[in-house]
Amino acid sequence: MTVESPAVSAAEYTDQPGAGDQPAALWDDGTAAPEHAVVAHDEAVAAAEAAGNSAVQNLSPAFPDRAAWGTASKLRAWQVEALTKYFETEPRDFLTAATPGAGKTTFALRLATELLARGTVDRIVVVAPTEHLKRQWADSADRVGIRIDPMFKNGDGMFGRHYQGVAITYAQVGMNPEVHQKITAGGKTLVILDEVHHGGDALTWGDGIREAFSKATRRLSLSGTPFRSDTAPIPFVQYAPDEQGIRTSISDYNYGYGRALKDGVVRPVLFMAYAGQMRWKTRMGDEMSASLGEQVTKDITAQAWRTALSPEGEWMPAVLSAADKRLTEVRRGVPDAGGLVIATDTTTARAYARILQQITGERPTVVLSDEAAGSSRISAFAEDTSRWMVAVRMVSEGVDVPRLCVGVYATSASTPLFFAQVIGRFVRARRRGETASVFLPSVPGLMALAASLELERDHALDRPKDADDGMYNPEDAMVAEANKEDRASESLLEVQPFEALDSQASFDRVLYDGGEFGSGGEVGSLEELDFIGIPGLLEPDQVRDLLRARQATQAKRAKGRTPKDGMPKAAAPAPEDRPMYQTIKEQRSELHRLVSIWSRHANEPHGAIHAELRRISGGPAVAQASIEQIQKRIDVLRSRIGGRR
Secondary structure, X not given: OOOOOOOOOOOOXXXXXXXXXOOEOXXXXXXXXXXXXXXXXXXXXXXXXXXXOOHHHHOOOOOOOOOHHHOOOOOOHHHHHHHXXXXXXXXXXXXXXXXOOOOHHHHHHHHHHHHHHHOOOXXXXXXEOOHHHHXXXXXXXXXXXXXXXXXXXXXXXXXXXXXXXXXXXXXXXXXXXXXXXXXXXXXXXXXXXXXXXXXXOOHHHHHHHHHHHOXXXXXXXXXXXXXXXXXXXXXXXXXXXXXXXXXXXXXXXXXXXXXXXXXXXXXXXXXXXXXXXXXXXXXXXXXXXXXXXXXXXXXXXXXXXXXXXXXXXXXXXXXXXXXXXXXXXXXXXOOOOEEEEEEOOHHXXXXXXXXXXXXXXXXXXXXXXXXXXXXXXXXXXXXXXXXXXXXXXXXXXXXXXXXXXXXXXXXXOOOHHHHHHHHOOOOEOOOOOEOEXXXXXXXXXXXXXXXXXXXXXXXXXXXXXXXXXXXXXXHHHHHHHHOXXXXXXXXXXXXXXXXXXXXXXXXXXXXXXXXXXOOOEXXXXXXXXXXXXXXXXXXXXXXXXXXXXXXXXXXXXXXXXXXXXXXXOOOOOOHHHOOHHHHHHHHHHHHHHHHHHHXXXXXXXXXXXXXXXXXXXXXXXXXXXXXXXXXHHHHHHHHHHHHOO
């Protein structure tokens, strides 16, 4: 039996449901495969090469000439690599950490068909975070000949004999682990734990998963973000101490965003950051104001951020309008490109939808829950060509809508885990050249997460008590100690009713590949349109070159610009015309930003980088350094960062 190779290259191939999941006609041990299987490697590759589309071209040179599993024209290189590693030892537990959009579902179902064909297992249990993902898994499994029941309820006790397994949620397992223990122990079971970090979401969930699946024949754990924002242990994941003695998770196979981007498997991401002036009222009736993104205390930042997200002000309509303009530009090259707004709650989601309808003249899809109606709306949006969907958190993880190209991060959630899950909805590539664009508030926490998108992290069970997210460094610890007095005001504001009074948006900058571009500008200005108008189909290097060119254009434009009265533009105040503490404060912020960027690329801790800068440039620690000493360190880092590009 032979099938014609699809007319796409491996780089263009995406994790569409059912694609790349068919097993070979004969396995390596000579076992006959199911009737729906495809031909072995040589025939498949020959057919692919005849069309000029061989996935072998994407395999690492370290791979043997003969690709494993006879599906080189179907599987991505990393999937073949991971399968090869798995079957070298066939472990009981295997953790695969692959960036969102890389094709974890394809990999898992390909492994499942192999284990079923070999007789290693005879039933499959898929555990997913949401109801929608249960149905998504069942649909994908059905396309490769595995019948999974996503409608199974704990009260059913056992699935029907016409199924080969069930798809359930972590919550179902936590409510009644005995039911799932019986199913698992009743046969040779492969348990697929999708987004396994959710196993630590609640104590009952973790305990239930251990009880239910401790007797499983095989367990495959999957995660696009194999870390948590807390120290709750993840079931069936191994931990070992790192160089600092902190116990971190060990992935059996890891395929990070950086490598996936080089392989053309995921899209590069443009982060479009927007600042602006915010004004709100306290419980005592006092009015407060702040610029979004300026260096202020955490509580003021949180209140300014919340003001920006209020649909009653001008910030959200301006940003949604800019995002829609970007979507229009992207749709010139990607006609079915869609946009997604992630909202904090149902009230604001409905308000954002009304604003989008006024902007576009088209009613957006609104998804407010993880119930059947919400799932059907997501599925319908994935198949049509409408412009926008507005959702409350539930589309943040695992949901497969490959046409999403533009996003608006309109939520106050800021943990590394949640941020990575949201961005994962936009990076799934369908063909080379697609670029994702995510609009977000210009606040320090989000800017740091955007700048460290390519950073691969493991889940840590231990961490220094002063670390917010497991990335501890001495400089930050000193700053935290100095800011202790701010915490009292933070706890006070938590009990105060909040009233957003006014918000104005302004374009801040673009973050891409660890660099920053743009010098700010008003909404609708040439400075903003320079970046919103970047074509939606460009190779990553082309995006970088175009950003640099537009940055240079803006610099020339600003240099020659004169006010409307025709008088030459006044020179900016010299540093000595300002209070020294303001200049030093800005320099320290810039230095910390550059240290974070270099730490990510050089894989060095912040403290070590600061120590090296002191050795090279001289002077005391940052807290005691002068303007000239800090500037020397900034110049050193800028030279290094510029030299790697």
